[in-house]
Amino acid sequence: MALSGTGKINNARELRIYENSDELRTEFAEYIAEISEAAVKDRGIFAIALSGGSLISLMRKLCEMPYNKTVDWAKWYIFWVDERVVAKSHQDSNYKLAKDGFLTKVPVIPSHVHSINDSVSAEQAAEEYEFLIRQLVRTRVVSVSDFSDCPKFDLILLGMGPEGHVASLFPDHPVLEETEVWVTFITDSPKPPPERITFTLPVINSASNVAVVVTGSNKAETVKIVTNDDVEPDRSLLPATMVRPSNGKLVWFLDKAAASKLDGVKFSE
Numbered sequence: 001m002a003l004s005g006t007g008k009i010n011n012a013r014e015l016r017i018y019e020n021s022d023e024l025r026t027e028f029a030e031y032i033a034e035i036s037e038a039a040v041k042d043r044g045i046f047a048i049a050l051s052g053g054s055l056i057s058l059m060r061k062l063c064e065m066p067y068n069k070t071v072d073w074a075k076w077y078i079f080w081v082d083e084r085v086v087a088k089s090h091q092d093s094n095y096k097l098a099k100d101g102f103l104t105k106v107p108v109i110p111s112h113v114h115s116i117n118d119s120v121s122a123e124q125a126a127e128e129y130e131f132l133i134r135q136l137v138r139t140r141v142v143s144v145s146d147f148s149d150c151p152k153f154d155l156i157l158l159g160m161g162p163e164g165h166v167a168s169l170f171p172d173h174p175v176l177e178e179t180e181v182w183v184t185f186i187t188d189s190p191k192p193p194p195e196r197i198t199f200t201l202p203v204i205n206s207a208s209n210v211a212v213v214v215t216g217s218n219k220a221e222t223v224k225i226v227t228n229d230d231v232e233p234d235r236s237l238l239p240a241t242m243v244r245p246s247n248g249k250l251v252w253f254l255d256k257a258a259a260s261k262l263d264g265v266k267f268s269e
């Protein structure tokens with residue numbers, strides 16, 4: 001079924017709303033494939049950063065025909081927007097989630113998969129991950145922003161928690177104010193496990209494309225607030241309101257349940 005509803009759209013932000021998560025999966029795969037193709041055409045490389053959560057299962061159509069054959073997987077460089085500081089084999093690892101659910105099902109080049117060092121503290125893992133990204137910016141595997149000294153990922157993929165967290169940026173946490181570093185760490189995550197590393201907001205907001213993918217009625221109230229252009233970015237309430245790419249494109253992928261409280265969205269019967 002085609003797109004059945006749409007919300008407020010401006011140049012910087014688009015809402016894409018789907019009848020169900022299967023329809024969302026189909027269109028989300030197409031969106032990622034298109035951005036990958038454009039980046040490879042433009043600069044020969046596609047640098048994508050993943051989050052954890054339900055996002056990975058929502059990407060699964062990329063592992064199927066036609067994308068498993070048509071996407072230029074050898075040009076993909078994969079990073080994590082946020083990661084839990086646990087062993088890569090641990091069930092809480094975002095790397096493991098992506099590896100089992102996606103990366104082992106497509107022909108990406110293993111040396112292009114850049115996960116964190118899982119054998120050091122959260123602080124050191126964040127420092128090392130930033131150092132790695134700095135090296136890859138120097139060699140232009142990752143572009144650099146024209147407006148800040150931040151890396152410019154071709155695509156950053158985010159989920160959102162019911163209380164509005166994105167990546168490992170939680171409501172009212174001091175790291176929401178971090179502007180000095182690209183990758184930071186927390187040891188008090190309200191969502192377990194407590195120790196995490198995360199891209200900071202300036203890095204997320206320097207990406208060429210950011211997609212936030214949200215499904216389920218338990219997030220509908222939050223979606224209504226964070227997609228309202230009149231709501232001021234507010235660290236104490238909803239970090240998702242602070243995702244506003246300065247020169248990139250932001251797309252929200254919502255299923256009907258997550259969009260159910262949006263004003264002016266009409267669904268066909």
Ligand SMILES: O=C(O)[C@H](O)[C@@H](O)[C@H](O)[C@H](O)COP(=O)(O)O
Pocket residue numbers: 051052053054055082083084094158159160161165166167168191
């Ligand atoms: O490591 C994490 O915990 C995630 O990166 C986190 O930010 C996630 O994306 C949201 O919590 C949404 O998760 P769900 O889509 O599973 O609700």
